[in-house]
Amino acid sequence: QQQVKQSPQSLIVQKGGISIINCAYENTAFDYFPWYQQFPGKGPALLIAIRPDVSEKKEGRFTISFNKSAKQFSLHIMDSQPGDSATYFCAARARGSARQLTFGSGTQLTVLP
Amino acid sequence: DTGVSQDPRHKITKRGQNVTFRCDPISEHNRLYWYRQTLGQGPEFLTYFQNEAQLEKSRLLSDRFSAERPKGSFSTLEIQRTEQGDSAMYLCASSSGEAGVGANEQFFGPGTRLTVL
Numbered sequence: 001q002q003q004v005k006q007s008p009q010s011l012i013v014q015k016g017g018i019s020i021i022n023c024a025y026e027n028t029a030f031d032y033f034p035w036y037q038q039f040p041g042k043g044p045a046l047l048i049a050i051r052p053d054v055s056e057k058k059e060g061r062f063t064i065s066f067n068k069s070a071k072q073f074s075l076h077i078m079d080s081q082p083g084d085s086a087t088y089f090c091a092a093r094a095r096g097s098a099r100q101l102t103f104g105s106g107t108q109l110t111v112l113p
Numbered sequence: 114d115t116g117v118s119q120d121p122r123h124k125i126t127k128r129g130q131n132v133t134f135r136c137d138p139i140s141e142h143n144r145l146y147w148y149r150q151t152l153g154q155g156p157e158f159l160t161y162f163q164n165e166a167q168l169e170k171s172r173l174l175s176d177r178f179s180a181e182r183p184k185g186s187f188s189t190l191e192i193q194r195t196e197q198g199d200s201a202m203y204l205c206a207s208s209s210g211e212a213g214v215g216a217n218e219q220f221f222g223p224g225t226r227l228t229v230l
Contacts (some may be wrong), residue, residue, distance in 0.1 A: 043221035103155030
């Protein structure tokens with residue numbers, strides 16, 4: 001059972017545009033929601049993370065929006081750059097667990113120059 | 114380099130052979146995780162260590178898989194009698210486990226890509 005659903009599977013954005021990736025979860029025990037960026041041949045790298053007690057977190061061009069009642073969260077990349085072209089994964093971790101992350105299926109982002 | 118390192122980066126083996134991968138976490142991190150990632154999918158949790166103790170194993174970790182972290186530092190993941198379905202990227206991650214900012218953050222290594230022929 002997929003516990004974190006991610007969409008879209010792929011996304012093409014023009015340079016300078018806004019990239020938006022969405023995730024939805026079912027497990028109400030999740031209490032930590034990170035986003036990871038992965039380039040080909042590399043391991044995932046933490047981009048930004050949020051806890052459910054806040055509705056938004058911004059770091060530079062990256063913003064997470066969190067809707068606890070809808071059990072949804074999204075990543076917004078402002079002023080998207082060709083260097084942002086990568087695969088993005090949302091993830092979630094349940095409180096009281098072994099701290100492992102449950103990942104979405106990924107979004108391949110292409111930013112056109 | 115103080116990040117998570119993994120060795121080897123690539124491994125090609127024939128079906129039925131045994132393989133072993135190594136992970137060196139960030140030095141002060143006491144939590145270590147193994148994940149498996151297949152093409153086009155997100156990483157899936159395999160197992161978790163706190164110091165030398167293996168505290169959780171996913172049902173994905175069949176009897177052919179075994180992981181160790183003997184001195185609470187580096188870890189090894191062994192796959193016995195490899196099958197073609199084992200072909201994947203095996204990722205290791207570590208976290209500090211300390212309270213406060215950054216305690217939840219898992220830092221991933223570059224992975225070991227296994228191809229079983």
